[in-house]
Amino acid sequence: MLTTQPFVRVFALDFSKAFDTIRYAALMEKMARLALPDTIYNWVNDFFCGHSHCTKFKGSISEFLDIMASVIQGSAVGSASFIITSSDLQPVHSGIAIIKFADDTYVIVPADNSDTSTAN
Numbered sequence: 440m441l442t443t444q445p446f447v448r449v450f451a452l453d454f455s456k457a458f459d460t461i462r463y464a465a466l467m468e469k470m471a472r473l474a475l476p477d478t479i480y481n482w483v484n485d486f487f488c489g490h491s492h493c494t495k496f497k498g499s500i501s502e503f504l505d506i507m508a509s510v511i512q513g514s515a516v517g518s519a520s521f522i523i524t525s526s527d528l529q530p531v532h533s534g535i536a537i538i539k540f541a542d543d544t545y546v547i548v549p550a551d552n553s554d555t556s557t558a559n
Contacts, residue, residue, distance in 0.1 A: 450546040
């Protein structure tokens, strides 16, 4: 952009706890729209499904509940899962770029669109 613009604004976003908020149902719905072989889709689905959790505190144990969200950061599917989940995050104005990697997102606004990124 800097070859054609006098300046750009870069907004760096780090989605804190992003991997903890990935909901399996939403991820699998978005993955179903991708051109993936059924074996890959089914493997990922099996990877996430069927896990439960309980808590032990002061000798008491809670009941087991299904885990419906959260991806282990650094796992083989972690970054890709977040990128797929956030795939519908798109700029509202043309000319603005969004670059995503893992839980980091960069919004790059060229000088031509600088009025779209100023607070009133």
